Amino acid sequence: AQSVTQLDSHVSVSEGTPVLLRCNYSSSYSPSLFWYVQHPNKGLQLLLKYTSAATLVKGINGFEAEFKKSETSFHLTKPSAHMSDAAEYFCVVSEGLTGGGNKLTFGTGTQLKVEL
Amino acid sequence: DTAVSQTPKYLVTQMGNDKSIKCEQNLGHDTMYWYKQDSKKFLKIMFSYNNKELIINETVPNRFSPKSPDKAHLNLHINSLELGDSAVYFCASSHALIDRGKETQYFGPGTRLLVL
Numbered sequence: 001a002q003s004v005t006q007l008d009s010h011v012s013v014s015e016g017t018p019v020l021l022r023c024n025y026s027s028s029y030s031p032s033l034f035w036y037v038q039h040p041n042k043g044l045q046l047l048l049k050y051t052s053a054a055t056l057v058k059g060i061n062g063f064e065a066e067f068k069k070s071e072t073s074f075h076l077t078k079p080s081a082h083m084s085d086a087a088e089y090f091c092v093v094s095e096g097l098t099g100g101g102n103k104l105t106f107g108t109g110t111q112l113k114v115e116l
Numbered sequence: 117d118t119a120v121s122q123t124p125k126y127l128v129t130q131m132g133n134d135k136s137i138k139c140e141q142n143l144g145h146d147t148m149y150w151y152k153q154d155s156k157k158f159l160k161i162m163f164s165y166n167n168k169e170l171i172i173n174e175t176v177p178n179r180f181s182p183k184s185p186d187k188a189h190l191n192l193h194i195n196s197l198e199l200g201d202s203a204v205y206f207c208a209s210s211h212a213l214i215d216r217g218k219e220t221q222y223f224g225p226g227t228r229l230l231v232l
Contacts, residue, residue, distance in 0.1 A: 096217025101147030
């Protein structure tokens with residue numbers, strides 16, 4: 001079974017400083033990995049996804065993530081945090097389904113706090 | 117136009133009642149999903165439907181019955197509501213087999229259910 005582990009439940013940064021949200025995965029084959037963001041009382045929005053093409057994936061709002069097979073990691077980064085980045089971030093591994101679609105397995109989430 | 121919509125947004129009800137949540141997507145997707153997010157923000161898939169057929173039922177109690185009248189709709193009916201059913205329920209949709217395992221799922225805004 002595939003799984004993801006988010007190593008930090010809370011991360012706090014100052015506005016304008018870099019963001020690093022850590023995620024490790026476990027999979028018996030090459031995984032498809034996603035990062036989703038959830039702002040307070042909102043739905044989930046896709047930030048970026050890795051699907052075995054380029055290992056450095058660029059997403060929306062200046063976020064990017066690097067797939068490192070040797071470290072089984074897919075950490076999310078942003079060079080400079082903005083107040084609007086404060087939210088819950090989920091690392092997700094995806095498994096294709098025979099009947100169609102895919103099954104997402106979510107990490108436990110990292111709450112990002114951005115301070116002035 | 118909202119891509120994935122859910123009604124109602126909030127639902128407060130008494131234990132033992134029966135309630136329904138509706139979901140509609142206008143993205144032309146074949147696959148739709150229901151997820152449950154608990155009080156610790158952990159997200160877990162409940163059901164997946166592809167072209168009106170059930171694909172996944174993740175050991176959800178049979179008090180929960182999804183119904184898909186057509187590809188664009190997936191409703192969730194819950195019988196005999198219990199305190200533990202209090203959660204946020206998210207609907208999502210994706211393409212089915214265009215890019216197996218790598219499809220992006222688009223989420224609705226969520227339905228916040230509180231059982232008293």
